Amino acid sequence: MxxxxxxxxxxxxxxxxxxxxxxxxxxxxxxxxxxxxxxxxxxxxxxxxxxxxxxxxxxxxxxxxxxxxxxxxxxxxxxxxxxxxxxxxELDRPMRKFECWKCKHTWEEPFGNGRRGIDMKCPECGSEETHRCDNHGHGDGRQIWGHKGHSN
Ligand SMILES: [Zn+2]
The missing domain is CATH 1.10.10 (Arc Repressor Mutant, subunit A)
Structure with missing residues (x-):
């Protein structure tokens, strides 16, 4: 068995x-x-x-x-x-968690789905002002996405 x-x-x-x-x-x-x-x-x-x-x-x-x-x-x-x-x-680890700055909606995305963090849009209001709100495994804790400032 x-x-x-x-x-x-x-x-x-x-x-x-x-x-x-x-x-x-x-x-x-x-x-x-x-x-x-x-x-x-x-x-x-x-x-x-x-x-x-x-x-x-x-x-x-x-x-x-x-x-x-x-x-x-x-x-x-x-x-x-x-x-x-x-x-x-597949790694036994939690999903990536995101939060929308605008409407405060939170949602999860699996690892390894090929989706770029920078392209992440809020599924609720469509805003690109989103950020990752978990810190699993990543020491720096600064995973703020949505500003596209670096592309000038
Ligand atoms: Zn939103």
Missing amino acids: IPRKHRHVCMHPEIKFFKPHGIPMGQLEVVDLTDEELEAMRLKNIEDLDQIAAAEKMGTSQSTFQRLLSSAYKKVTEALVNGKAVKIH
Whole structure:
């Protein structure tokens, strides 16, 4: 009998699994890659974003982005060099929480949905004056989006 784990499978049912050829499952070691680490590599290597743009896109600080990226590289390298499988899975962490400055509406967005924080609009009033109001995992706590001042 297999105990069923309580998971939010409805949101992200997809688990990607890369297995080296010719190694039986029983002997296979598995490296766990989070979807955030994968997203960090994707933004950096596929979309060719610099660290500032990539961190902004993920809604993280640059140091967090850097940390995700180096941890991702390390895991992938380990898998390729040592012939381990790579499993990409959803992190058990809360949703990103946002608040609208204008109407004070709050809502949540999942991680890794590819939506840019800077493009986040209030689903209630459509205002772009929104900000992230949780601080999970990001030490700097300054995740104020909505001003597009830096694009001049
Ligand atoms: Zn609003």
